[in-house]
Amino acid sequence: MGVDWNSFLEGFTTAMSFQNLIFIIIGGLLGTVVGMLPGLGPATAVAVLIPITFGMDSTSALILLGAIYYGAMYGGSRSSILINTPGDGSAIAATFDGYPMTRKGQAGQALTLSTLASLVGGFVAIIGFVFLAKPLASFALQFGPAEYFFLLVFTLSAVVSLSKGNMIKGFVSMVLGLLITTIGVDSQSGVYRYTFDIPHLSEGIDFLVVIIGIYAVGEVLYNILLINNEDQRIKDDVGRSWITKEQWTRSFWPMVRQAPVGFLVGILPGAGGSIASMISYSTEQQLSKKSDEFGKGAPEGVAAPESSNNAAAVGAFIPLLTMGIPGSGTTAVILGALIMLGLQPGPMLFQDQPDVAWTFINSLFIGNIVLVIMNILLIGFLIKILKTPPHVLYPIILVLAFIGTYTLGYSIIDFFILVIFGIIGLFMKILNIPTAPLILAVIIGHQMEQNYRMASVSYDGLWAMITASPIAILFAVLTVASIFLPALFNRLSRVKVDNKG
């Protein structure tokens, strides 16, 4: 498909019109603010704000909703970095090194780095969108149950392998997560599992409640109960906010090469930012010469997943706009809103209403630049959060956690679940069990099971599933590699050291 440059330029002018520019700014700001709150991720942000698009023309509505979406993607990682509390699944990886940087007194730099990485990710993905939307959409269709199953298995194994030298603990964490996903109706058979006749549980436990419980509530409990010691508190000195040359050179290539990874994962319906950022983080850790610094505040550990999840957010628009298929919770909400406004995303959109499509793509581009400026300006303000005394900050986090939880299901039952996971999170911290495998397992466990069950109808046995297609083989091989290669490298490097000695 050639790029229709006329429509492209026309779209650029429309997106730059005063009214639309204002919508980009308002949407970006609203999204950033909502995205920062624990549990209020992009999907909720967009859903809550849909009514303000009633009565707008469909192009402006699409621009506004898009801006809210990636605003929330930018915002989501702010709270990960500052208070170790991700706003959404795709911001989890930002806690791995972002929060350690904050503890080292580099909060400002971590925020700048994540903002720049988001820009690079978004930028690469938009270029990909302009030139490759159609062929990539048909590439995504090749993912059947077997391919999805192995992609998801690989993601899990990559994250478990992050818990270096402590694979057993990582594995336990993952199994616990998978067990949680067995709650709810089993789609393939319609059987109710562990729902105890509570209708609210029939749809399973929302992974966002688990995230808020383990991170926000667990973190607050841990700090209140166990840190009395002033030294352990985050340094008040938040450092300079501009990054050093070393941080930039270390992060540059990870940013650039993880953007296409995130973009490709984002295009797959149902995959999205959480999976993209986890895969990017773990591959960077494997590639890095300083892999032992990961988890302790390595700048590339912030840059890689941040670039990747933003690229994934852009990628998720490809199936939506080219096929009318929402690839994520957020794009599903956006699709609903667009249909109400009388715009039908799908194969006909680029033919019937190219102006809408290209205006939107250009608004993504402009929006990214606006958001970078906005977020860099906000840094000085945000790091003030760290100066808030704990007896003020912790109650605020708890209140936000409960509000965020309520908006997910409008149910009090979620509060109990939230508290339970807060306590689980507390114990996991005390026992030093990594939480990421659990969370990721909760996010993707259900999908993994259902895809396996469907694949087992289509193929006879595991071997037939693996050899279903080159894509399945690739992910099966990567899975094995992610488990055994780190161990192998470890052994090799030890041999080298021994030889020297």
Add this chain to the structure above:
Amino acid sequence: MKSRMKFLSVIMLALVLVLSACGNGSAESDYPSKNVEIVAPATPGGGWDATARALQNVLDEEGLVEQNMNVVNKPGGGGEVGWQYLKGKDSHSLSINSSLVIANNLLGQSDLTYEDFTPLAVLATEWISVAVPSDSDIEDGVDMLERLKEDPKSLKIAVGPALGNNDHLSFVRVADEYGVDVSQLEFMIYESGGDVLTALLGGHVDVATLSISESLEQHLSGNLDIIATTADEPIPEDESIESWQDQGIDFTFPHWRGIMGPPDMTEEEIAYWDETFSEMVESEEWQKVLDNNGWQDYYMNSEETKAFLDEQNEMYEDLMKTAGLTE
């Protein structure tokens, strides 16, 4: 000064009492006397939510309801949570419903039945399509049924998001009537209609059953073929699409949406909504909502709705048994 205030307020109170006593004589004009709440038993963004918000918008814009209206989301349990909530409210709360208000009970997933509520109207319907990839060698609906009759396991059929929904049941019903052994059918259950579409476009399943609004775009652009629909009228966008009726099978199946109130609404209250909704469905604004969402007008007033629900209940009871979902 103080005593004067007291005196005034006593007078005011007396006046209010007298006035409200007079008001009792004409109760119907009082309803609704406060904010009206429309319960969407789903999260924001879904079909039920869309219906509730569209309703609120149109009633408000056309000035059909004087009082304020707001939409409340009560998601969970396929409508169960929202309807439990509605059951405890007064006549100023209404809820969107669909055939799930019948099916949940029959499937043993809910103690609530449609008879626990006051039926007010059926508003709109979607029709359901059976689609195949464009390179499929299945020619039409009857050809597909013929193959399934020979070997029910020969085709993988995609449906979402759950067994027992209308997409699933309508397929089972037409297959059963044709003489297919439906207990042997190979269904693959996807999370959403979007996932069903992806699976079909990618050729990971042979057939999909999904609403026309989900499949039509792809059909028109040639990525898949709709081989049958449950409609009782031609599809305006492409009149060459054949319904089951066109293929000689006497079968229609609406996927309807309606609205109901809490138990024990008075006749005046029911009459109020009959009048309001019958006016609303005539409005241009409502027509626009139908068009945008790919819905068809399917309006029935409260009387007709009641009879319709009884009839639907009987049909679903039958259908669940055939599908092997109930004993």
